[in-house]
Amino acid sequence: MSDTPELVIANGTVVNSFGRRHAHIVVREGRIDQLVDAAGPVPAATRVIDAAGRLVIPGGVDGHCHVAQVTGRFRTLDDYRTTSTAALWGGTTTIIDFGIPRDARETPLEAILHKKELARESRCDVALHGSVVSWDETVPWQLEQLAAEGVRSVKMYTTNRGSTMADGDTILKVMREMVRLDGLTYIHAEHDPIIADCTQQHADDGRIGVEHLHRTRPELAEEVSVKETLAMAEYTGAPVYFVHQSTPGAVDLVTEARSRGQEAYSETCPHYLTLDDSVYGSVMPEWYACCPPMRSPQTVAALRERLANGAIHAVASDHSCYDLSQKRERADDIREMPHGLPGVETRMPVTFTAMMEAARGGEARVEDFVEVFAAGPARINALPRKGTIAPGFDADLVIFDPAEERVVDGAALHMGTDFSPFDGRTLTGWPAVVVSAGRVVVDSGGFHDPGPVGSFVPRNGFTEHRDALSWPQESRPAVYAAS
Structure with a gap:
C-alpha cells in the first residue's frame, strides 16, 4: 500500500467554529491525517486541489431530515439515494433522519431498523x-x-393528535429513560389544544385553506408548549432539544432555561429566517405549507437577531420532499394536506445569506456559520469525528467562496421534487467543492456519484460526548488559534 495520501486540499483558509488558519489539509483513508502550515510546501498526494483564496469548512451536519417519510396517506417522494445526493450538492455530508412509526402497528424499534435498511442506499x-x-x-x-x-x-x-402526538405522560416517562440512557430528547413543540381549537374556529368560518395556515397556529401555541416541555425537562433532568423554533419568544425561553443550568437547545430552519407570512397571500401559498408556519416580518427579523447573537444552536432543513401535486391535492383544507418543505440542498446558502443579513451591514463571521451548520449539530447530537477540521476527524470538507451569488432555480435542484420555497431568490455562499469521507463528490465537473458508500454513524452518549469533545477556549489545539 502506498504511503502517498489520496488527497490534499492546499492553500486554503481552514475555518472551524473556534478559529481559522491557512493550511494544507492532508487526507488519508477517509480521514484528516494532518494540517500543514500553508507557508510550507504542498505535500505530495494522488490528487491536489488548490483552495487558494477560498475558505474550507467542515462538511455540514443536518440534524433534522425526513427521508421516505410516511404520514397518514402521504409519503415523501424521496429515498436515501436522492436525499443524500441533494445533501452533498448542498455541502452537507451527514444527515440525521427519523425513525417515526408509520402507524400504530409499527414500534419505535421497528421504525429504526426499517430506516437503517433503507439507508444502505x-x-x-x-x-x-x-x-x-x-x-x-x-x-x-x-x-x-x-x-x-x-x-x-x-x-x-x-401536537398532531391521532397520528404522531405523544401525551404529557409519555413525554415525561421517555425523558426519564433518556436520562438513564444518556440520551437527548427532541421535541416538536406546539400546544395541541390551542392549535386544535384555533383550527376548528377557522374551519367553522370557512377559512381553512392553506392561505390561512399562519392564522391557525399562533406563536403563543409554540411558546406555551416550549415552556411546558422545559418544565418537564427540568423536573426529570433531561437534556432537551427543540426542533424548528420559529419565534424569538421560544428561543428566549430556552436561553432563560440555560441560564438556570438546564441542558436545552434551540434549532431553527432556513425558511423561518428568510420567509414571512406574506407568502400565504401569494399566488402559490401551497409552496410554503409547513408547521410551524411562517411568521410576521417582525418575528423573522427578531429570530435572525437571535441567530446573530448565538442564541440559536443549530440550523437544520426539516427536509420533507413532497411535490406540488401532493400539496395541491388538499390545499383547500390544511387539516388534510401534507406539511413540510424540501430544503436539504439549499440549507447552506440560505443560512449563510440570513446570517449576512442579520449582520446589518457588518461582516458575518464564518466561524459562527460553521457553528450552526456543522460543529453545533455534530456536538449536540454526539456524532463522533464530525463537524471539525482536525487530525483524526472524518474528511468531510467544503470549499466555498462566501461572496459567490447564485439565483435559486428550483427545477435545477436535485431533491426529487418540482419546487423550492426559495425559487428565484439570490443567495450567497454556495459550495464549490465537496469532499465526503475523503472522496471528491462535487466539483466544477458536477456530481461524482460515489455509489451507496454512506456509513451509518452510531452516536455517543450525550454527556459522554459533551465531556470528551467540548473544547473550552483555553484547551483548544494551538493550531486553531484564531488568526
Missing part, C-alpha cells in the same frame, strides 16, 4: 433519531435497543 453518512408516540411497558426495553444500535435521541410531538 445513502451516498453520505447517516445517523438516526428514534420516536415514541405512546407509552407501554415495552418502551424502556426498546429505548435500550435503540441506544445499542447507536440511536441516542428520541423525538416526540406535542
Whole structure:
C-alpha cells in the first residue's frame, strides 16, 4: 500500500467554529491525517486541489431530515439515494433522519431498523433519531435497543393528535429513560389544544385553506408548549432539544432555561429566517405549507437577531420532499394536506445569506456559520469525528467562496421534487467543492456519484460526548488559534 495520501486540499483558509488558519489539509483513508502550515510546501498526494483564496469548512451536519417519510396517506417522494445526493450538492455530508412509526402497528424499534435498511442506499453518512408516540411497558426495553444500535435521541410531538402526538405522560416517562440512557430528547413543540381549537374556529368560518395556515397556529401555541416541555425537562433532568423554533419568544425561553443550568437547545430552519407570512397571500401559498408556519416580518427579523447573537444552536432543513401535486391535492383544507418543505440542498446558502443579513451591514463571521451548520449539530447530537477540521476527524470538507451569488432555480435542484420555497431568490455562499469521507463528490465537473458508500454513524452518549469533545477556549489545539 502506498504511503502517498489520496488527497490534499492546499492553500486554503481552514475555518472551524473556534478559529481559522491557512493550511494544507492532508487526507488519508477517509480521514484528516494532518494540517500543514500553508507557508510550507504542498505535500505530495494522488490528487491536489488548490483552495487558494477560498475558505474550507467542515462538511455540514443536518440534524433534522425526513427521508421516505410516511404520514397518514402521504409519503415523501424521496429515498436515501436522492436525499443524500441533494445533501452533498448542498455541502452537507451527514444527515440525521427519523425513525417515526408509520402507524400504530409499527414500534419505535421497528421504525429504526426499517430506516437503517433503507439507508444502505445513502451516498453520505447517516445517523438516526428514534420516536415514541405512546407509552407501554415495552418502551424502556426498546429505548435500550435503540441506544445499542447507536440511536441516542428520541423525538416526540406535542401536537398532531391521532397520528404522531405523544401525551404529557409519555413525554415525561421517555425523558426519564433518556436520562438513564444518556440520551437527548427532541421535541416538536406546539400546544395541541390551542392549535386544535384555533383550527376548528377557522374551519367553522370557512377559512381553512392553506392561505390561512399562519392564522391557525399562533406563536403563543409554540411558546406555551416550549415552556411546558422545559418544565418537564427540568423536573426529570433531561437534556432537551427543540426542533424548528420559529419565534424569538421560544428561543428566549430556552436561553432563560440555560441560564438556570438546564441542558436545552434551540434549532431553527432556513425558511423561518428568510420567509414571512406574506407568502400565504401569494399566488402559490401551497409552496410554503409547513408547521410551524411562517411568521410576521417582525418575528423573522427578531429570530435572525437571535441567530446573530448565538442564541440559536443549530440550523437544520426539516427536509420533507413532497411535490406540488401532493400539496395541491388538499390545499383547500390544511387539516388534510401534507406539511413540510424540501430544503436539504439549499440549507447552506440560505443560512449563510440570513446570517449576512442579520449582520446589518457588518461582516458575518464564518466561524459562527460553521457553528450552526456543522460543529453545533455534530456536538449536540454526539456524532463522533464530525463537524471539525482536525487530525483524526472524518474528511468531510467544503470549499466555498462566501461572496459567490447564485439565483435559486428550483427545477435545477436535485431533491426529487418540482419546487423550492426559495425559487428565484439570490443567495450567497454556495459550495464549490465537496469532499465526503475523503472522496471528491462535487466539483466544477458536477456530481461524482460515489455509489451507496454512506456509513451509518452510531452516536455517543450525550454527556459522554459533551465531556470528551467540548473544547473550552483555553484547551483548544494551538493550531486553531484564531488568526
